[in-house]
Amino acid sequence: MNSVKEYKSASYKTGKIRKDNEIVIREAAEQEFAEFGFKGASIMSIAKRANVPRPNIHYYFKNKQELYNAVLMDILALWNKAFTEFTAEDEPAEAIGNYIRLKLMYSRCYPTASKIFANEILQGAPHLNTYLNNDLRVLLAHKTAIIQGWIDAGKMDAIQPYYLIFFIWGATQHYADFGIQIKSALGKEELSEEDFEEITANLIQIITKGCGLVK
Amino acid sequence: MNSVKEYKSASYKTGKIRKDNEIVIREAAEQEFAEFGFKGASIMSIAKRANVPRPNIHYYFKNKQELYNAVLMDILALWNKAFTEFTAEDEPAEAIGNYIRLKLMYSRCYPTASKIFANEILQGAPHLNTYLNNDLRVLLAHKTAIIQGWIDAGKMDAIQPYYLIFFIWGATQHYADFGIQIKSALGKEELSEEDFEEITANLIQIITKGCGLVK
DNA sequence: GTCTATACAGAGATAGAC
DNA sequence: GTCTATCTCTGTATAGAC
Numbered sequence: 001m002n003s004v005k006e007y008k009s010a011s012y013k014t015g016k017i018r019k020d021n022e023i024v025i026r027e028a029a030e031q032e033f034a035e036f037g038f039k040g041a042s043i044m045s046i047a048k049r050a051n052v053p054r055p056n057i058h059y060y061f062k063n064k065q066e067l068y069n070a071v072l073m074d075i076l077a078l079w080n081k082a083f084t085e086f087t088a089e090d091e092p093a094e095a096i097g098n099y100i101r102l103k104l105m106y107s108r109c110y111p112t113a114s115k116i117f118a119n120e121i122l123q124g125a126p127h128l129n130t131y132l133n134n135d136l137r138v139l140l141a142h143k144t145a146i147i148q149g150w151i152d153a154g155k156m157d158a159i160q161p162y163y164l165i166f167f168i169w170g171a172t173q174h175y176a177d178f179g180i181q182i183k184s185a186l187g188k189e190e191l192s193e194e195d196f197e198e199i200t201a202n203l204i205q206i207i208t209k210g211c212g213l214v215k
Numbered sequence: 216m217n218s219v220k221e222y223k224s225a226s227y228k229t230g231k232i233r234k235d236n237e238i239v240i241r242e243a244a245e246q247e248f249a250e251f252g253f254k255g256a257s258i259m260s261i262a263k264r265a266n267v268p269r270p271n272i273h274y275y276f277k278n279k280q281e282l283y284n285a286v287l288m289d290i291l292a293l294w295n296k297a298f299t300e301f302t303a304e305d306e307p308a309e310a311i312g313n314y315i316r317l318k319l320m321y322s323r324c325y326p327t328a329s330k331i332f333a334n335e336i337l338q339g340a341p342h343l344n345t346y347l348n349n350d351l352r353v354l355l356a357h358k359t360a361i362i363q364g365w366i367d368a369g370k371m372d373a374i375q376p377y378y379l380i381f382f383i384w385g386a387t388q389h390y391a392d393f394g395i396q397i398k399s400a401l402g403k404e405e406l407s408e409e410d411f412e413e414i415t416a417n418l419i420q421i422i423t424k425g426c427g428l429v430k
Numbered sequence: 431g432t433c434t435a436t437a438c439a440g441a442g443a444t445a446g447a448c
Numbered sequence: 449g450t451c452t453a454t455c456t457c458t459g460t461a462t463a464g465a466c
Contacts, residue, residue, distance in 0.1 A: 015438055017431070035338050040255030042459060058461065115337050122330050122337075132399040140400050157424075162291050163417045166397060167386050174385025177333065180340050184347040184379060185355050196428050202378045209372075210425025232449070257441060268451055273443065 021049035022060050024050045029071050034115035037123055038068050069127065072120065075113040075129055082106050083139050092150040093213040097204045100168055104200050107176035108191075114176035140165065163210065171203060237275050239265045244286050249330035252338055253283050284342065287335065290328045291346055297321050306367040309430040312419045312430050315383055319415050322391035323406070329391035355380065372427035379426065386418060 006008035028050035043064055045110045047054040082102055084093035107114055120128055144161035151158050175182060175191075183191065191199075208214045243265035258279055262269040276282035280395045297317050301310035322329055335343055359376035366373050390397060390406075398406065406414075423429045 021431095037252055037334075037337075039251045039256075040253075042337075043461090046457065054460095055433060055462085056431090059431080064460070115301075118333065118392065119252075119337060121251075121396050122334060124254075125395050132396060136396075137400060137402075159418075159421065160400060160413060160417050163414055164421075166389060166393075166400075167418065167421065170386040170393070171382050171437095172380060172385070172390075178336050178381075178385070179220045181336050181347060181351075184340075185351075185352060186377060198375060199378055200294025201401030202375050203374075203382065206374065206379075206382065207421060207425070208425075210308075210423075212422030212424070236449095258443090261439065269442095270444085270451060271449090274449075274451095277443095279442070 002056045002099035018060070021052065021056065023054065025057055025067070026071060026074075029067050030112050030116065033068060033071055034112045037119035038064075038127070039123070041068075043067075071116065072127060072179065075116055076128075076135075078106070078110060078113055079117065079138065080135065083143070086143070086146065086150055087153055092147075092155050092211075093208050096168075096211070096213065097208060100172060100204050100207060101200050103168060103205065104175065104196060107172055107174075108196050111176035111179055114173055118173070118177045155213070158210055164207075168207065171207075175199065233275070236267065236271065236342035239255055240267065240272055240275055240282070242284060243329050244282050245331065248286055249327045249334065252334035253279075253291060253342070254338065256281075256283075284333065285341060291350075293321070293325060294332065295350065295354065298358070301358070301361065301363055303361045306428075307362075307370050308423050311383075311428065312423060315387060315419050315422060318383060318387035319390065319411060319418065322387055322389075323411050326394055329388055330349055333353075333388070333392045367404070374426055379422075383422065386422075388396050390412075390414065 025046065029041070030045045031049055035041075041064070043057050044054055047057050050057075057067065061070065085099050085102060101102075119125075125132055140162070143165060147156075147159075147161035148166060150156050150197075151161070171189045175196075183189065188195075205214075240261065243261045244256070245262055247261045250256075256279070258272050259269055262272055265272075272282065300314050300317060335341075340347055355377070356410065358380060362371075362374075362376035362379060365374070366372050390411075394406075398404065398420075403410070422430075
């Protein structure tokens with residue numbers, strides 16, 4: 001039927017326009033979902049943010065759910081990446097310090113991703129059941145086993161490994177999810193790189209010392 | 216016109232029905248707002264949760280905004296209460312330990328309140344500007360001054376007081392806001408009182424030791 | 431590949447009967 | 449004080465012109 005048109009678009013550059021548009025839409029969607037969660041987000045608002053006509057969103061993504069899934073998958077990849085850091089061979093003080101540093105770096109660089117994740121959990125994680133009960137749980141079991149190994153080897157105090165991880169998550173993600181409250185409390189427009197370095201140093205000091213890893 | 220009916224309802228007990236209904240609606244609204252935030256929440260859904268006809272919500276609360284405000288004000292009162300705890304005369308180890316204990320108790324007893332607050336901050340705190348820039352900021356300045364006093368007196372390590380507070384907030388509120396993730400990770404249906412006591416003990420140990428308050 | 435027009439569902443709000 | 453009926457707006461989704 002539309003063989004001419006099809007040929008034309010195929011000959012242009014395979015999926016170039018599509019790819020560009022998808023990225024623009026995806027980024028706008030991230031902002032919207034981070035603020036309002038899945039239910040509160042509106043496609044119209046995403047279209048305005050992306051500066052594209054509203055029906056185009058439907059052209060690139062079948063529906064709201066599919067768009068959300070696409071965004072969410074990106075974030076999970078990011079999350080898992082941050083979490084595969086330390087290994088049993090590492091020195092615990094360094095390994096935990098690096099993990100805290102990395103998590104804070106993520107809060108600084110990808111606050112939107114963190115917020116979407118937070119929104120998803122707040123809404124009862126309806127789209128993350130598989131992830132929470134499989135991928136994350138396996139990863140977590142692995143990490144806590146490493147920490148327990150360090151404890152058994154007398155390298156650090158006897159802390160419940162799970163609680164230590166939750167502790168680090170809570171403290172670091174807070175800087176992304178509650179960023180507005182923090183900025184407001186400190187009377188700053190934005191947190192600078194120096195601010196984040198100070199935060200990192202303070203956090204690492206408290207936690208490593210608190211776990212008996214440094215004096 | 217309806218003098219008989221009016222008399223009847225007035226003679227019942229002044230505002231008894233109204234009060235009861237308001238409470239039921241308020242509690243349903245809390246659940247809904249905690250899950251979906253202001254924008255994502257729907258009055259219809261709140262009515263279903265409260266098991267009242269939808270128009271009744273409008274009878275008791277002018278509109279969605281007013282209902283939300285009512286719920287939010289309750290939460291701020293709760294939040295401030297938790298935050299007016301420690302004073303300069305306290306011993307820092309005990310004061311900070313008590314504050315952590317109290318914050319965790321709030322996460323355990325009022326997870327819904329915590330989630331509404333989290334949602335509000337995630338959405339850019341459009342209804343909390345006054346609170347964040349006034350009440351909270353004053354309270355926070357006061358608390359950090361106390362901590363700084365302890366540091367100057369050589370009672371604890373030199374930690375940035377603001378960051379210590381944010382640290383405690385992040386770590387404790389995490390157990391309310393990310394409760395689902397935590398339960399899923401631990402493979403538990405609910406966290407027991409014993410779980411919370413263990414969490415409290417671990418958190419207090421890490422933070423007080425990490426700040427040089429205990430050996 | 432882009433965009434106008436439109437169908438249709440859900441939600442907020444209010445008038446007015448009971 | 450309760451609830452039906454209704455108005456209006458917003459939002460999702462799709463058909464079809466260009």
